[in-house]
């Protein structure tokens with residue numbers, strides 16, 4: 001017993017303290033490695049949140065201001081090939097899907113003004129340039145399509161006084177307005193002079209005036225939009241990064257019956273609050289869509305450029321009628337009846353034109369709508385589903401397809417002879433997909449780095465620290481035990497003084513000897 005106590009005392013002696021210190025350092029390094037591994041993701045998130053917030057001079061700001069991408073808009077037009085038969089014999093309309101007519105776009109944000117409250121206000125400037133090479137067809141192709149201004153006017157007059165409808169009929173007679181027009185693709189999209197709109201502009205009181213005398217499905221879109229957007233920069237609150245605060249100074253649209261449906265709080269589709277999970281519901285606000293569109297996780301994807309992402313798509317019931325999903329009642333303020341299953345009544349955002357939006361080929365809509373016409377193939381998710389692929393950590397859109405079909409809800413009006421034989425029908429006019437396929441290499445390489453680097457850095461840093469800690473710890477322990485052994489041996493082999501008073505009574509020569517031995521152990525690893 002005495003011998004053992006002696007060894008313990010030796011081990012606590014001055015020259016052994018460094019081994020205990022080494023053990024402590026080794027253990028500490030292992031603990032720090034563990035803490036680092038646990039906290040590293042949070043650390044990275046703090047860095048990401050700082051980096052992506054929109055502020056002048058940051059890299060994300062430049063990308064946000066002038067996205068380094070060339071989005072493409074592909075337009076498909078439903079050419080009516082049996083207009084006369086449809087009107088005279090009551091047969092189903094036969095449609096020929098033409099296109100794609102492809103436009104290369106440049107997007108830019110202009111009039112950027114930072115506000116004091118973590119928001120930035122801007123206008124959007126878009127340029128569309130027709131690409132003859134990529135397109136299947138030319139902008140000069142002549143197509144026959146429903147006369148949207150006329151059918152809007154007649155459908156709206158359904159509940160007006162009869163004499164008004166009769167007056168309308170005679171005006172249309174004089175102006176030779178017909179229910180179908182033959183126009184070029186370029187005119188249909190970018191505008192043609194419409195006699196009815198011109199007349200309305202001249203006679204209608206100023207406050208109800210339509211803003212233009214030309215009609216085009218994309219009229220006024222080539223250039224700087226007059227709407228201004230105010231979005232959150234994310235500097236103070238990253239969870240609002242990129243979300244709309246105000247649209248033209250308003251935080252609501254003023255069309256829908258519940259604050260949730262009416263709010264403009266959504267992203268423009270290019271950037272989203274970071275740290276997206278599979279349970280996140282992304283929201284996109286688009287003024288032509290007339291609402292925010294929710295998107296839910298569908299699948300993991302690998303995008304061009306090698307950046308993994310999540311694909312988000314609208315939930316199946318997004319354009320459901322209130323009969324199917326009661327919460328959709330908010331989008332039907334003047335109903336029932338409401339827009340049919342799978343269509344969205346955007347007339348309040350389209351100067352009261354009876355425009356119904358749907359997904360292309362009536363994807364997710366009542367099949368009866370597609371069967372009411374001839375020539376539209378069955379919808380396929382791959383071709384007709386709207387989606388956005390996002391990089392979840394940073395909230396960057398990697399690729400996207402905004403796919404929407406524009407339909408006209410025509411009501412039969414018997415008093416107007418020109419359209420008396422035009423039945424109640426949801427008439428598809430065109431669909432388009434607006435999208436980006438790939439981000440430029442400078443962006444994807446940064447995104448790849450943001451995805452791949454943190455786990456590697458985390459493993460490398462905490463791994464290295466833990467490895468060194470273990471080596472130090474194990475080495476120190478080995479040295480300690482060896483030292484202990486040796487000392488025990490030395491102790492035992494040393495001639496025991498007949499009457500040891502205490503351990504310090506070991507002869508000076510022995511002590512010197514064992515010091516040398518133990519100092520030798522310092523080089524044991």
Ligand SMILES: *[C@@H]1O[C@H](CO)[C@@H](O)[C@H](O)[C@H]1NC(C)=O
Nearest residue numbers: 079080081082141142143144
């Ligand atoms: C569109 O249909 C009309 C017949 O209604 C036809 O004359 C015209 O050539 C078609 N347009 C194209 C581009 O095929």
Ligand SMILES: *[C@@H]1O[C@H](CO)[C@@H](O)[C@H](O)[C@H]1NC(C)=O
Nearest residue numbers: 115116117119230245246249
């Ligand atoms: C932030 O400031 C802008 C400009 O002054 C204003 O339009 C917007 O309503 C403000 N937003 C919030 C959330 O206070």
Ligand SMILES: *[C@@H]1O[C@H](CO)[C@@H](O)[C@H](O)[C@H]1NC(C)=O
Nearest residue numbers: 103127128129130190222223
């Ligand atoms: C859009 O405007 C630009 C000039 O700003 C013009 O070059 C281009 O042809 C226009 N695109 C269309 C489709 O009109």
Ligand SMILES: *[C@@H]1O[C@H](CO)[C@@H](O)[C@H](O)[C@H]1NC(C)=O
Nearest residue numbers: 113121227228229247248249
């Ligand atoms: C944005 O538009 C609204 C409504 O048109 C206007 O009142 C406001 O002054 C505009 N804001 C900026 C910064 O241009």
Ligand SMILES: *[C@@H]1O[C@H](CO)[C@@H](O)[C@H](O)[C@H]1NC(C)=O
Nearest residue numbers: 334337338339345347348409
């Ligand atoms: C679309 O909404 C407008 C305005 O709320 C309404 O007058 C019209 O009847 C609706 N159309 C359909 C097809 O529900």
